[in-house]
């Protein structure tokens with residue numbers, strides 16, 4: 001995960017050079033959180049101006065705000081509490097302390113994303129600025145783990161979330177991975193990002209990765225759906241890559 005961390009640090013520095021700030025969407029799970037820990041441990045971490053990084057989450061478990069299951073809490077423990085973030089740039093999805101249902105928390109999160117997009121639109125003085133603000137701010141990098149069933153964020157095979165076409169954020173019930181209640185960005189929202197990085201490790205993911213790279217239908221294999229507008233990177237270890245045709249594997253990515 002040190003290699004993914006180094007790549008992320010470099011990316012954030014590059015984006016800050018270009019735009020003055022950078023926006024990253026984090027994920028939960030062992031690889032997502034392990035990557036953040038590796039960023040915190042990296043001697044290159046101070047190269048990023050962390051006070052000018054906007055943090056959002058691709059999904060969150062709908063539990064109490066102090067629950068150790070919260071992706072945001074795990075991200076704070078792994079990285080955010082070790083770097084000088086600007087609190088107003090850290091956009092944690094709402095918890096079950098603040099909202100009665102995951103759908104209400106999803107609506108609130110979608111509203112905050114819209115507001116960030118509107119603020120960005122108002123500040124954009126460029127000639128090619130669109131007339132209307134979009135419903136999402138510019139996203140530079142989305143990190144996504146992949147489950148053994150090929151889920152990404154909290155979009156699970158055959159469930160309503162992965163079929164969602166209109167909304168940017170959905171409430172999720174009956175998640176096969178505990179806890180059952182979650183909120184998640186939708187695939188159309190994820191696919192507005194410039195870069196999507198699939199971060200995957202372990203042999204139990206090999207089937208999911210193989211099917212995704214073979215171009216399976218995202219409703220059955222959500223991991224085949226994400227596409228960054230500039231690029232989509234698969235940063236996977238050798239075990240997770242064991243069912244990918246060898247011609248598609250670039251060895252420098254192995255062990256990432």
Ligand SMILES: O=C(O)[C@H](O)[C@@H](O)[C@H](O)[C@H](O)COP(=O)(O)O
Nearest residue numbers: 028029030031145146147152153
């Ligand atoms: O909240 C979550 O659980 C996730 O965001 C989920 O999508 C995760 O990223 C994958 O399940 C991969 O998790 P692992 O890296 O632990 O396999």
